[in-house]
Amino acid sequence: MASPPSPQALLAPYYLGTCLNTFLYGILVIQTLFYFQNYKSDKIWLRFFVLYLFTVETLNTALCVAMIYEPLVKQFGTDLPTSLFPSLLPSQPFLEAAIFVPVQFFYAWRIWIIMRNYFAPVLICMASLSSLVGAVWTAIIVNQVKSYSNKAKVDHTALVWSCSAAVADIIITTSLIWSLRMKKTGIKRTDDVIDRILRTSIQTGGLTVAFTILDVALFVALPNSTLSFVFDFAIPKLYSNALISTFNVRSTGRPETVDLATQAPHESNNMLFLETNQQVATSATIVFTKPSPTEGQFDGPSDILGLSTAHPQEEPT
Structure with missing residues (x-):
């Protein structure tokens, strides 16, 4: 014992x-x-x-x-x-x-x-x-x-x-x-x-x-x-x-986020919430998408898990 x-x-x-x-x-x-x-x-x-x-x-x-x-x-x-x-x-x-x-x-x-x-x-x-x-x-x-x-x-x-x-x-x-x-x-x-x-x-x-x-x-x-x-x-x-x-740290769908301390835009994203044909969005100046297995093209923004009820904004072309 x-x-x-x-x-x-x-x-x-x-x-x-x-x-x-x-x-x-x-x-x-x-x-x-x-x-x-x-x-x-x-x-x-x-x-x-x-x-x-x-x-x-x-x-x-x-x-x-x-x-x-x-x-x-x-x-x-x-x-x-x-x-x-x-x-x-x-x-x-x-x-x-x-x-x-x-x-x-x-x-x-x-x-x-x-x-x-x-x-x-x-x-x-x-x-x-x-x-x-x-x-x-x-x-x-x-x-x-x-x-x-x-x-x-x-x-x-x-x-x-x-x-x-x-x-x-x-x-x-x-x-x-x-x-x-x-x-x-x-x-x-x-x-x-x-x-x-x-x-x-x-x-x-x-x-x-x-x-x-x-x-x-x-x-x-x-x-x-x-x-x-x-x-x-x-x-x-x-x-x-x-x-x-x-x-x-997900992208909120806004064109950019601003650092309150510096008043400068900064990157905000979480790729864990993105899948094929979905966008990796960081700021207004850095916007990428992941290509699908069958296409090499890039597509518009979306929330991979469907966590957001609002439709994300489309980026200007």
């Missing part, structure tokens, strides 16, 4: 993980406000999806704060914080699953739109569902065992949850990078656009993958510590921030 962790090894990760979760929530608030202010023409289901993510993330952050209040304040001066799990800890796997499963399924759908191949999307969905089962199972067992002395009973289900999520994230990131690289045309300015989007995909997807891998590694390497919670509590916010940030 594993011995209980020390107060420092147990409570500090809860506190640091909640601080990181709250910090990322602040970024999410800005991302969400920007989305609703600038993409009012998006289809109603997408706007409700963003609202759903923000609502669940708000609940997740509130429960994180309430969860650490119990051992740090309510149970202060007793031995309960080092012997019993916080009573709200089982809520974390449920809420995290309510965030990462829809996001991973959305990415799977978007990858299918780009690649027109079911292999990677099916693998993503299977890994995501496996992670969902592991998360729900973990929450149930944590609620049953209640104490750190029985933590070993949680290990296997938690590994299924974390490892499956990591596999899904790795497939998502590698699929996006590979599919975007395959879209290069040889036209320098178009390829520069793709390279910029590739960097964004690596930054957002890579950070999420890194956190999930660190979560698993620390959970396995330090079974008597809660150090993995530093990364685990932040992962839901990384999912939502990464997804909504991709919404926020």
